[in-house]
Amino acid sequence: MPNLNPDIIIHLAERLALPDLYSLMAANSFHRGLILNYEHSIVRGRLALLLESDPSQQQQQLATTSGTALSSNDLARQVIPPYTFQLAEELDLRHRRVAALFAAGQPLSQAIDRTSSFVALPAHERERLVAGLKRACGLADRLADVVAEATVAAAREVAPAPHRPEVALRANLRRVYLAQLAFARSLSLLDLGYLFTLTTLAGMAYAAANNSHVSDPAAWERAVAFKEVVLRHGSMALWGRFGPPGKVGNRSRSGSGSGSGSGSGSGSGSGSGSGSGSGSGGGGGGGHGDNVSTAAAALLALTAPTTSQYQFIELTIVAIMDEIHRWEMGQGTNDLTTAEEEENMDKVLPGLNMTIKDAFVERSGYAIERVAWDMDMIVLMHVRGLDVGGFGVKRSE
Numbered sequence: 097m098p099n100l101n102p103d104i105i106i107h108l109a110e111r112l113a114l115p116d117l118y119s120l121m122a123a124n125s126f127h128r129g130l131i132l133n134y135e136h137s138i139v140r141g142r143l144a145l146l147l148e149s150d151p152s153q154q155q156q157q158l159a160t161t162s163g164t165a166l167s168s169n170d171l172a173r174q175v176i177p178p179y180t181f182q183l184a185e186e187l188d189l190r191h192r193r194v195a196a197l198f199a200a201g202q203p204l205s206q207a208i209d210r211t212s213s214f215v216a217l218p219a220h221e222r223e224r225l226v227a228g229l230k231r232a233c234g235l236a237d238r239l240a241d242v243v244a245e246a247t248v249a250a251a252r253e254v255a256p257a258p259h260r261p262e263v264a265l266r267a268n269l270r271r272v273y274l275a276q277l278a279f280a281r282s283l284s285l286l287d288l289g290y291l292f293t294l295t296t297l298a299g300m301a302y303a304a305a306n307n308s309h310v311s312d313p314a315a316w317e318r319a320v321a322f323k324e325v326v327l328r329h330g331s332m333a334l335w336g337r338f339g340p341p342g343k344v345g346n347r348s349r350s351g352s353g354s355g356s357g358s359g360s361g362s363g364s365g366s367g368s369g370s371g372s373g374s375g376s377g378g379g380g381g382g383g384h385g386d387n388v389s390t391a392a393a394a395l396l397a398l399t400a401p402t403t404s405q406y407q408f409i410e411l412t413i414v415a416i417m418d419e420i421h422r423w424e425m426g427q428g429t430n431d432l433t434t435a436e437e438e439e440n441m442d443k444v445l446p447g448l449n450m451t452i453k454d455a456f457v458e459r460s461g462y463a464i465e466r467v468a469w470d471m472d473m474i475v476l477m478h479v480r481g482l483d484v485g486g487f488g489v490k491r492s493e
Contacts, residue, residue: 099126106134110141114181114188136179139163143187164244165237168332171408175244193335194233198226203301203338210300213472217479225479229297232290235283237330239276239448246272270436273445276328277432280448281455286484288456289474295323295449296468301338320449321416325409327448333412336405419444460487 100108109117109131121128131138140163163178165186176182197204208214214225246268283291299319302308308315325333422428428444429435435445446454456471457464477484 099124102130105130106138106141109134109138110145114185117181135181136163139179139181139184142184146187162245162248164248165241166244168237168330168335171404173240173243173329173332175247178248190234190237190331193339194230194331196340197233197331197334197338198230203305204229204297204334207297207300207304210304211297213476221479221481224481225475228290228475228478229294232287232294233331233334235287235291236294236327236333239279239327240330240332242276242279243272246275266441267436267438270441270445274432274435276448277446277451280327280451283452283455285456285459285487286474286478288452288459289471289478291327291452292456292468292471293475295326298326298334299323305337317417317420318413321413321420322409324416324447324449325412327452329409329412332405333409336403336409416447419447423447 105120105127108120112120117131121131143163163183165176165183166173167176167182167186169186169189176186196202199205208222208225214222217225280288280291299322302322303315303319306315306318308319322333322337422444427442428446429440430446431440432445434440435443453464453467453471456462457467460470462470474484474487477487
């Protein structure tokens with residue numbers, strides 16, 4: 097294949113589907129070298145074009161950040177080097193998975209059909225609803241990617257070796273989780289509403305998949321915990337639980353050959369026993385692993401998981417249920433200002449699901465008792481094409 101003009105190559109690299117891009121690289125060593133030399137610039141261009149062509153897609157959340165993310169094709173959830181083809185592959189994988197999750201007949205679509213607010217929506221309004229829910233999947237992915245950003249930021253800092261590395265690790269996990277809480281609180285009322293709707297539908301789909309009954313307290317707790325898993329692990333959690341086995345599950349083979357970053361966990365560590373970081377809302381980084389592992393073994397024996405991601409989701413659910421129980425027993429704190437102090441490391445922090453509801457109440461000025469109704473209402477207004485700009489303007493004292 098003859099060499100093409102470098103400007104043409106860069107232009108094509110920003111626009112070709114990834115398999116076609118890798119074919120272009122494989123066909124000519126000059127093209128391959130040029131594309132690899134401009135990898136960061138090309139990936140930035142791809143993100144900008146994607147945002148311009150489809151603002152509803154989840155990738156827009158990365159367009160103005162550090163340019164990195166957590167991988168979701170394995171349980172290690174490694175940090176992807178910023179603005180690499182690995183990042184482009186990860187975003188493409190997320191996009192394809194989310195599209196499949198909301199296809200007709202899939203559990204999330206069935207949950208929409210069972211929701212009284214949505215059951216009679218005209219086709220164009222349902223399309224707007226699904227687009228908003230896909231964006232909410234991106235916001236959940238963005239919450240998980242806070243871990244990647246923190247890892248990249250830490251790697252760029254020059255710091256002395258910690259005197260007590262285990263305390264430093266717990267403090268870092270705590271710091272990351274606080275950043276996740278801060279990001280959740282920064283979202284608009286509409287984004288909070290769509291996140292709430294997404295997790296509600298996910299909880300319904302989870303309960304239906306397990307043939308759960310409302311009268312079963314344990315089943316209710318598992319569904320609530322699954323909502324938290326979705327917020328902490330993003331679309332990977334939805335795919336691990338509802339995705340068709342073996343479909344759209346793996347990242348395409350990269351032609352870039354770039355390495356992956358360090359592994360991570362996405363929360364503040366309550367010791368799930370899963371070996372991959374449970375995304376805890378604020379435990380002490382251990383001390384509960386035996387109890388959680390025992391409970392998880394019993395649960396997994398009942399659910400007969402079919403994939404490792406499925407098992408990871410169920411293990412994480414058990415860990416979060418442990419957090420919920422500890423919170424109910426008074427072992428939590430809402431004081432985020434002292435959360436990183438060593439004496440407070442064992443206290444559970446508010447969950448992300450709780451935080452998005454609290455943030456909605458604080459920003460809207462409405463009562464906590466009606467928060468679910470209000471969050472549903474703002475989503476319905478948006479779906480129907482109504483102006484939500486004046487929704488929840490906080491009342492003056």
